[in-house]
Amino acid sequence: MDITHEEAKESLKIVEEVQRRARKALAHGGGPYYLMLWGVVWFFGYLGGQFLNEKTSGILWMVLVGLGIVASVVIGAWISKQVRRPLHDYRIGLFWLALLLYANLAVWVAKPVSGEAVAFLITLFVMLGYVVMGLWMWGPLAWIGVGVTVVATIGYLWVPGYFNLIMAILGGGALFFSGSYILRNWR
Template sequence: MGISKTEAASALADIETTTGRGRLLKSYQVGGPILMIWGVVWAAGYTAMGALPPERWGVAWLVLDAIGIAASLLLGRRGDKAAAKAGQAWKVGAGIFAILAFMAATYAVFQPTSVQPAIVYPGLVTGLIYAGVGIAYAPRYLWIGASVFAATLIGWFFFQPWLAFWMAAVGGGGLFVGGLWLRRA
């Protein structure tokens, strides 16, 4: 007894759906710890901004970003050897570079006259990027991005005197909790 073309097509569609879901869950499990790392980096960086004078912020963020990048590369490489073998790592690096270049250019063009806009801008951009990734590829990132974006705006409108500490808590904490949620996928 054979199967019909319709049954075969349906079985192949089911296999494709299951394979896609498996890839998505694997990407969540790889992305979760990386998001947790960046949550800690953000919490430490924004806490430093609240505690240190502005002229020392750049050094603090430089050290923390270097740690975050190194940890992300190690975790990403360990979690997805197939993508690393296929030479996809350069795309991630190019994407990160493009985002950082965009943010630096925006700061250069608009030159904030106070520190508050400079404090919230990374939260807004990060929220937008994660929401975009969530819409296009992985729905859980939409919720993480929307949460960081909304919490950043709440801080801007209601907690400006404590904005750096607010961003440490909601930006860093939001990314860390989002990472835990992804990891449980």
């Protein structure tokens, strides 16, 4: 079968364009959408921790996390309606569920001294999840996990008065903008 140089160029252009659209539409299981969603949750949650009293901030966190879980389930259902994945992919959801249960258990046992300490402890568990996901499935998540952990540790140990603000801007921002970057540039 013979084709011209131009036809070959056009065919390759079609392949690249369709693959780019497919990856963007399905976003590899919704990963970038989850990052952006939880970036927004973190931003407002930590911002509340900086400017509101402890009780109001705690309620705000519960509402935000509840909304985040509902939105994550909706994203997951939307993606899985379009693409069926092998059974092992569902283990990811179970892993996060287990991690959150262990984080809550750790908070209950350790009885952290302040709201910042609770937030720092939960941040460590969540970032451990990112690192595991990165090692397991998709490398950049591990780097995001390590980066946010470093920022959180520096904020908690050296500038505790601004820990929440740092986490809102750098932690929430890192999650949101890495998700948005991946969505625009993933090929």
